[in-house]
Amino acid sequence: MTRVAIKICGLTTIETIDAAVRAGASHVGLNYFPKSPRYLSPDRVGIIAPRIPAHVKRVGVLVDPDDNLLDALIVAGGLQVVQLHGQEAPGRVAAIRQRTGLEVWKAISVKTAADLAAGGAYAGAADLLLYDAKTPDGAALPGGMGMRFDWSLLAGHRASGPWGLSGGLDPENVAEAIRITGAPLVDVSSGVESAPGVKDVDKIAAFCKAVSQC
Template structure:
């Protein structure tokens, strides 16, 4: 059975929609250039109603220790999702904080998948995300998808999740084609960058449940 993470949540109403719809994970972004970036106070408020069985994922781009410590405390985080973070830094973060690590791998070609194997001893899960355009300021959340056939026959080195350009209209096909255990959505449930839509969250989670 495939479960879903709703990423980049920023209001109590959208957190509630994710929980009501059956999301297995909720994602909180701690990266100032992102329109989904949260203050620690806002993260604390949003994390409060999230039950223990729903994973709270903090999303970071090569973070320093002070940011991680504050975010973990404020968001009561269970998982650290790391983008553009060197392997040696991932190892140090895992040793210091002892939380599950999701290493985000940017994918455009089959060769990009080779990076996943380097994280076998470092991470608990690989998040395959679409590689963003050259010069983009954000590592994800831009509605870009990669060719899912690249995963055909691929032997995953770790548990994994699928991200990049998913929405209620294509997630059924994505699950059927890739058999992803977790699908991760952000811009695909937004009405504008950083503005999550309650009805789109509900539609996405309903489509996942039917896949």
């Protein structure tokens, strides 16, 4: 089986970045959403981002960003990937991709098969679709809440391009998630935390080990 890519999202310290890199993460997520407990200010990003080695991709997680914010955060974090987690329409996603020249991911909130189908509207606009659990109406956060959706919805699903799985993953269930969905990339945040926004280096290592054994 081809190696499954691993994104550890919401890292805020040099210690946890080192742990993710050491464990074999292919991507590190830097969260730029102010309401998140994993939020990184541009100044803080400038301190910890240089710790990420060149072979690990830096992913900036943003929610409905304007162009000025995009420019500032791309520079501050040295981003290689922009992950959009808001209400960005396909046209806006395509415009960000063209404007920045970076790889762009779009999170697709999933609860039913119809939600998966709706992701097809982003074909050609986004480089990768990240299927995440749909949060409750009125939730303060668009993701990172430890929720999962019915993974069997992805069994046999034919995405229009590259995709990944997020939402409710942890060291104990990620192998099952990969088995059911065939996900080529898995994305974890709260599942490797000891408290909201506090990453656990042992859980990071356990998560990456579980993926590597798939």
